Amino acid sequence: MTDATAPPAPPPSAPPGTAIEVEGLSKKFGDFAAVDDLSFRVQPGRITGFLGPNGAGKTTTLRMLLGLIRPSAGRGLIGGQRYADLPAPLSTVGAALEATNFHPGRTGRNHLRVLAATHRIPDARVDELLELVGIPAAARKRAGGYSMGMRQRLGLAAALLGDPDVLILDEPANGLDPEGIRWLRGLLRHLAGGGKTILVSSHLLSEVEQTVDDVVIIANGQLVRQGSMDDLHGDPNTLLRTSDADRLLRMLREGGFTADHSPEHGPGALRVVGDDMVRIGDLALAGGAPVHEMRTLRTDLERLYFELTESPQHQNRNRAGAGPGPEGVGPMNTVDGEDQR
């Protein structure tokens, strides 16, 4: 029987889950603004990469979100509340900030059991999590002998102990081998699929590129870009190579495509807006134009990331005057390249 006086159910479009909201967050250490008027939102059910070069202010931001240090201005909210005001922090937010803060003489399993006991979580949950993070046997050894990757896995298990709605992980892929990174990707995808809100920091876009749905990119404590990975990738184009470029270009335009010569890709190259290769290929075949190459052109994200975070405006304050960045990619490089896949 239904109660006619009951409040109506929330509309199905209301996003379930717990969002993270960062509003004008700042942190000064003396005169130094480690985080500077930073605002962004992290959506439930999605994995968000929190990206920025070393020293950009990622850890400081996460520490403020978790109430470990006090903001100089602004606030970080989890489900609309400051961390300190959460009635059930362990089941709201799980965090793994550093992979080193385990008692070296205690086994990983005991570490989790102690943590679990203080929150009346049964030991069975500990064993379940050790299975989940892939260290059921190793967790019976002392944590002091753990590799970085094992400490990361144990930290993740600790973060998941209270089955929280929100996961905040600082550089969780550090110390994991490629197989471990693939495993982590699968686990985070699974957790986000269950509605969890996941914020993962990294100083490498390439490390999280295949893992995250959204990105928040910061440099020198300030926001430089926020959006989905699709936004970051931009619209795909198609590169075509032919021995009869003028003719094929005419045919493509008559077929409704926006296209042009692309001399930077060599002789006979055409760039077509969009990636409808079936229609493009059919058009070329129908017109009898030989196609020697056809592939999708995408923004080179690694270059874009350096462009965003190392532009003259955002050049890393910790490396000012230190010359160009990794592999000679310096602030003067522009984002006109695409990857070759």
Ligand SMILES: Nc1ncnc2c1ncn2[C@@H]1O[C@H](COP(=O)(O)OP(=O)(O)OP(=O)(O)O)[C@@H](O)[C@H]1O
């Ligand atoms: N307690 C502190 N006192 C003074 N400066 C600090 C303090 N904590 C952090 N900083 C400085 O604030 C800046 C941001 O540091 P933070 O650790 O937040 O960067 P990060 O983006 O997490 O870098 P990384 O990727 O290297 O971990 C750095 O220049 C750092 O030296």
